[in-house]
Amino acid sequence: MTTHHFAPTHYYTTIGSHEPVLRIQPGDTVITTTVDARGQDVNAQQITAPGNPMTGPFYIEGAEPGDTLVVRLDKLTPNRTYGWTARMLAANVVDPSYVPSLPWPIDGPKGPAKWHVDAEAWTATLVEPETKLGTLTLPLNPMVGCFGVAPAGGQAISTATSAEHGGNMDYNGFVEGVTVYFPVAAAGALFHIGDGHATQGDGEIVGTGIEISFDVQFTVDLLKGQRIGWPRGENEEYIFTCGNARPLDQCVQHATTEMVKWLQEGYGLDAFGANILMGQTVKYDLGNIFDPAFTMVCKMPKRWLP
Amino acid sequence: MTTHHFAPTHYYTTIGSHEPVLRIQPGDTVITTTVDARGQDVNAQQITAPGNPMTGPFYIEGAEPGDTLVVRLDKLTPNRTYGWTARMLAANVVDPSYVPSLPWPIDGPKGPAKWHVDAEAWTATLVEPETKLGTLTLPLNPMVGCFGVAPAGGQAISTATSAEHGGNMDYNGFVEGVTVYFPVAAAGALFHIGDGHATQGDGEIVGTGIEISFDVQFTVDLLKGQRIGWPRGENEEYIFTCGNARPLDQCVQHATTEMVKWLQEGYGLDAFGANILMGQTVKYDLGNIFDPAFTMVCKMPKRWLP
Amino acid sequence: MTTHHFAPTHYYTTIGSHEPVLRIQPGDTVITTTVDARGQDVNAQQITAPGNPMTGPFYIEGAEPGDTLVVRLDKLTPNRTYGWTARMLAANVVDPSYVPSLPWPIDGPKGPAKWHVDAEAWTATLVEPETKLGTLTLPLNPMVGCFGVAPAGGQAISTATSAEHGGNMDYNGFVEGVTVYFPVAAAGALFHIGDGHATQGDGEIVGTGIEISFDVQFTVDLLKGQRIGWPRGENEEYIFTCGNARPLDQCVQHATTEMVKWLQEGYGLDAFGANILMGQTVKYDLGNIFDPAFTMVCKMPKRWLP
Amino acid sequence: MTTHHFAPTHYYTTIGSHEPVLRIQPGDTVITTTVDARGQDVNAQQITAPGNPMTGPFYIEGAEPGDTLVVRLDKLTPNRTYGWTARMLAANVVDPSYVPSLPWPIDGPKGPAKWHVDAEAWTATLVEPETKLGTLTLPLNPMVGCFGVAPAGGQAISTATSAEHGGNMDYNGFVEGVTVYFPVAAAGALFHIGDGHATQGDGEIVGTGIEISFDVQFTVDLLKGQRIGWPRGENEEYIFTCGNARPLDQCVQHATTEMVKWLQEGYGLDAFGANILMGQTVKYDLGNIFDPAFTMVCKMPKRWLP
Secondary structure: OOEEEOOOOOOEOEEOOOOOOEEEOOOOEEEEEEOOOOOEOOOOOEOOOOOOOEEEEEEEOOOOOOOEEEEEEEEEEEOOOEEEEOOOOOHHHOOHHHHHHOOOOOOOOOOOEEEEEEOOOOEEEEEEOOOOOOOOEEEOOOEEEEEEEOOHHHOEEEOOOEEOOEEOOOOOOOEOOOEEEEEOOOOOOOEEEEEEEOOOOOEOOOOOOOEOOEEEEEEEEEEOOOOOOOOEEEOOOEEEEEEEEOOHHHHHHHHHHHHHHHHHHHHOOOHHHHHHHHHHHOEEEEEEOOOOOEEEEEEEEHHHOO | OOEEEOOOOOOEOEEOOOOOOEEEOOOOEEEEEEOOOOOEOOOOOEOOOOOOOEEEEEEEOOOOOOOEEEEEEEEEEEOOOEEEEOOOOOHHHOOHHHHHHOOOOOOOOOOOEEEEEEOOOOEEEEEEOOOOOOOOEEEOOOEEEEEEEOOHHHOEEEOOOEEOOEEOOOOOOOEOOOEEEEEOOOOOOOEEEEEEEOOOOOEOOOOOOOEOOEEEEEEEEEEOOOOOOOOEEEOOOEEEEEEEEOOHHHHHHHHHHHHHHHHHHHHOOOHHHHHHHHHHHOEEEEEEOOOOOEEEEEEEEHHHOO | OOEEEOOOOOOEOEEOOOOOOEEEOOOOEEEEEEOOOOOEOOOOOEOOOOOOOEEEEEEEOOOOOOOEEEEEEEEEEEOOOEEEEOOOOOHHHOOHHHHHHOOOOOOOOOOOEEEEEEOOOOEEEEEEOOOOOOOOEEEOOOEEEEEEEOOHHHOEEEOOOEEOOEEOOOOOOOEOOOEEEEEOOOOOOOEEEEEEEOOOOOEOOOOOOOEOOEEEEEEEEEEOOOOOOOOEEEOOOEEEEEEEEOOHHHHHHHHHHHHHHHHHHHHOOOHHHHHHHHHHHOEEEEEEOOOOOEEEEEEEEHHHOO | OOEEEOOOOOOEOEEOOOOOOEEEOOOOEEEEEEOOOOOEOOOOOEOOOOOOOEEEEEEEOOOOOOOEEEEEEEEEEEOOOEEEEOOOOOHHHOOHHHHHHOOOOOOOOOOOEEEEEEOOOOEEEEEEOOOOOOOOEEEOOOEEEEEEEOOHHHOEEEOOOEEOOEEOOOOOOOEOOOEEEEEOOOOOOOEEEEEEEOOOOOEOOOOOOOEOOEEEEEEEEEEOOOOOOOOEEEOOOEEEEEEEEOOHHHHHHHHHHHHHHHHHHHHOOOHHHHHHHHHHHOEEEEEEOOOOOEEEEEEEEHHHOO
């Protein structure tokens, strides 16, 4: 149960079987930092190439393909005051005929919108551009945009996208206190983490949350010989499963299949029980509808579980 | 401001330009009943052909194409104790390769699962089949599965599906106290309503909510010359827009486009303001992923609106 | 085996259970005309409202739900020289981010592109606008854009779209000499036809073919008690099935399912035989990717059939 | 203009920045072999792990990101007589409710269907299982299932799927005589090739073509400084573009956008000319609807090009 303080010196923009930066034991805790999506650090200095640079990978001793890696998100704290977002809805989230009506930055202001993030007050305030919103101050909801484990077969998957291994799911439910489960597909699991958002609406429909660098603390564990198909998670109220694909319909298929299996294999429900229960109680969240693979999350309230 | 007590004698399984059953004024209230999706009434007797039979249509005096019909759902109360649901996830909501693993009723119990609905206790309890869930008692959340106005151009659209006119959206946010806005496309709007659910999970993933007959009360109003593209709604916390299509991606496009227009035309936001605000605060609900057209709902918290 | 000469006096922009314009017997032939998609006739005069106005419906004596209507397209001839097309790719057929780069007619020429259609020479020549193509003269391939039978349950479906009943499939394989099969869903079948194209690329990706009025001759027949799920067709080389839905993936599912059933029920193949044969010999055509419902066509070469 | 005879000794199941097996010059020709999708060689012996093992990568001197690699498929010849296919339609290509009706190999014959491939007679004959097809002998159409160049950013993408770099497109138009263009994204381009099919229906709807090992000859060239977005190709009759994604709608968007750009940038057409021409003359082929990313191909007949 060691606590490791790890200061990253380089970053990866793929999730794959890279040389581990640290070897840790199940039960260990890591305290580290992440840069923002463009590679900007605690001082808002760009120190690495953009594209969701990952801190890690962390090698978890004993992890083998077929196991499940458990990651508890202990602390997620924006560690600077400058955050930024895009200022236009992504072209793919509106009707094709409406695309030309979006505020393309041809003649208008360029660059990202700027936010002042106050981790004491737990708020983010829009600084620029000026809009008819007046002062807009949102509560923080710090979340991990991109994290996961090395995928199978020696793949190195861009941190722009997501799949069975996790990746750029951009789901605003990956917050402090949540426990996440990843399917281990390479020796040591090789956990990567980065792309913090101070907050984000459902779907990441402008293509960003409030992008910012983070202080991060997480604790890992291992479920030996327990095989899962897709990232799973758990908070106080729900267990949940993630489906990463396109179109959203297929995300729902993956997440729903993973949940109906979990209820039967993990909670001892029979098929009729699992099916009937899901039909009347399940909730879905939209992770993102912007990245190359979208994300839908299937949630089951714990109160209905045996 | 008349209150009409209307006892239906026949029902439609399309939403179209049928002969009105009642003519009412903007501001009027209607108290009536609906049968369940299979045409079973307050006594659980089948009195009309199945397939979401509609009560109505109600002709709203003065309504013309280009107006918006306002419908406030005043009361939605299950009026019998027998409710039913399907007992298997719909084949399209799981991975194609998992479909044969679903509990097809080949050798097992047939017919729907049965629920005891207690509108006093505000609960629904699974009666049959017996499962490993033990006793399952859910709180009620009575909602309208299918309602809407006559579509444009003389179409008569099956109550199995949905489109710009509303229809079978099967969204569990259409509950008591919600105000709904429909785009009028025919003289008198021709409002239809039916398909009550005592409760329903997100997505209607077994293809049914807890299907039941309702006592219904609603109040109509008219926004003259105000043209909208898709059904909109409002509750205490949110304004929201509905997109009905396939795949879910397109539902999101319709709902998001309708919302970004509403924020600019209805709330005076500039394009950058509307886009930036939506990016960090919008929520999406999954209405249904079962009907011929699916439904996604885009929600904006009222607290952020100017 | 009567030949009817029918001169239409009014048109419908839905396919539904409208009053028949003519009652005919199985085996009968009809010689008639169709207006173009905007309701323009042989003289290029607009004589009815736009939106794929249909000639018909024709009532086929003896046709009942559960039968199959057979329609042989005997002759399809453009009957005027003026044809028109859209001049921009539909926004939904290019990448969302490319949409603003399309040649929107904001500052440029407005209205449709104009073509000179010469049914003697069997050519269509682009007349306006002038482009860097120089003279563009295409061979004709006259096809029916929209035809079908009354859908089930009293629906009246817009001629903008398509479904099990046929409709606006905009498939350039519906040409002279082809035999088409429709699932009868209402007494008399109620056959509608219109929306002729002098030619059209795959997918109808600008939203039109070369739109023009037609002289039409077709012959009907009836397969009593033979139930099909989707429109089917046959030419010298292929049998084929149509799937109408969104997204294209679902069109493929419908068309493929209809074909694998046809091979087993209609040609006596066993399941393995049908599956293996389809895997290595099947062809797909893209009907349209523009209308509310898209169309994909699954084709099986007759030479491999027992 | 050297001709290299290359005998592979190991294979990759990802396409990525692996150590090159051979360095060649633009203009050079390579004569080599490929194993089948399961890693079986000319003797039908499994010599490497399954999953579309690739021969290569070949390093093309001078190739840099932003260039286009040209690959002419000079010869593609099955080099053994044993071919195999799956015997069931993929679950995702039929209606979800039809999936249980597919011939799942629970109680029936297991393993692949076996074919006798005769490269002299240019035929493939189904050997096993016995079906009601009687003797089924198809003409050969040898094609490359999977080939491409190293993707950008250090990714290593599974040979199960495809993207901008090419990959497992499973398009039956990649045959002898075709010239293919790939966007170079890594120094040396790093060309991989494998997964030969003796023939294949459109869509690879059983998940395989007739899988077999190949003798392969190809010739490379380089277009310096010419940047393309997606794989392109050319045969005697057509130029074509590939879109790899999900759903098929998005494949069409990618392929269509790539074509409209090509016509304007490569053939000097104006926007109206390119749009109008494509609308009435373009053809689409379905590559595959089985792999994680599907493939649609947009084809323009050369006869209409200036």
